[in-house]
Amino acid sequence: xxxxxxxxxxxxxxxxxxxxxxxxxxxxxxxxxxxxxxxxxxxxxxxxxxxxxxxxxxxxxxxxxxxxxxxxxxxxxxxxxxxxxxxxxxxxxxxxxxxxxxxxxxxxxxxxxxxxxxxxxxxxxxxxxxxxxxxxxxxxxxxxxxxxxxxxxxxxxxxxxxxxxxxxxxxxxxxxxxxxxxxxxxxxxxxxxxxxxxxxxxxxxxxxxxxxxxxxxxxxxxxxxxxxxxxxxxxxxxxxxxxxxxxxxxxxxxxxxxxxxxxxx
Numbered sequence: 001x002x003x004x005x006x007x008x009x010x011x012x013x014x015x016x017x018x019x020x021x022x023x024x025x026x027x028x029x030x031x032x033x034x035x036x037x038x039x040x041x042x043x044x045x046x047x048x049x050x051x052x053x054x055x056x057x058x059x060x061x062x063x064x065x066x067x068x069x070x071x072x073x074x075x076x077x078x079x080x081x082x083x084x085x086x087x088x089x090x091x092x093x094x095x096x097x098x099x100x101x102x103x104x105x106x107x108x109x110x111x112x113x114x115x116x117x118x119x120x121x122x123x124x125x126x127x128x129x130x131x132x133x134x135x136x137x138x139x140x141x142x143x144x145x146x147x148x149x150x151x152x153x154x155x156x157x158x159x160x161x162x163x164x165x166x167x168x169x170x171x172x173x174x175x176x177x178x179x180x181x182x183x184x185x186x187x188x189x190x191x192x193x194x195x196x197x198x199x200x201x202x203x204x205x206x207x208x209x210x211x212x213x214x215x216x217x218x219x220x221x222x223x224x225x226x227x228x229x230x231x232x233x234x235x236x237x238x239x240x241x242x243x244x245x246x247x248x249x250x251x252x253x254x255x256x257x258x259x260x261x262x263x264x265x
Contacts, residue, residue, distance in 0.1 A: 012038035024061030027119035033068040048077035052175040097131030121146040123153040205229040208256040216247040221256040
């Protein structure tokens with residue numbers, strides 16, 4: 001880790017000045033801390049605010065910017081104004097990432113910053129992630145330092161622990177749009193349904209939780225160990241989700257797994 005950290009800090013120093021795309025997760029938060037160590041006041045963190053980002057994630061991003069000691073900017077992304085994002089096809093993540101990072105690059109140029117950094121790591125190559133193509137297309141201004149320096153998710157968590165970052169053990173949390181089945185258009189109402197539904201389920205079980213939006217059906221994913229807890233409160237949960245507008249509630253017997261909506265592809 002000492003060699004990887006040295007390589008990362010050396011790479012960041014070559015940027016001269018840098019914008020870090022900060023979501024509030026462990027990857028971007030650890031990168032923000034590294035950027036401060038490498039560049040001091042010549043770095044800034046920007047969080048894209050939109051209906052795709054939950055209130056809790058925005059709150060975490062603000063807290064992590066403070067923990068990392070980095071200046072923090074909130075930039076309105078207006079994702080739902082983009083018809084390519086709203087249609088929610090299998091390329092949604094590409095359109096979203098492309099749109100957001102174009103906005104970050106524009107901000108960087110206007111404010112005298114040379115590069116924009118993404119928190120992607122080597123483990124991100126193991127799933128269907130069309131957003132990575134957008135990052136590659138916006139090179140050389142957009143960079144992925146963790147990938148360049150050979151960092152994995154485990155490396156990032158280890159460094160976050162070493163720095164005492166409160167996000168070190170935070171579970172992965174994709175945007176709210178990842179909960180909506182492909183082909184079902186994104187709306188502010190549907191994204192709010194998902195956010196509210198996950199709060200309800202989180203109150204009933206520990207661990208990773210997702211509520212996938214299939215129109216009038218909500219599909220709950222929890223870790224296998226939490227299945228009994230959900231079953232014990234199934235009527236309570238179903239009633240609460242019905243009040244949110246879901247006609248049916250189902251419990252996925254396979255349990256939580258990242259990117260399960262991609263299985264339909």
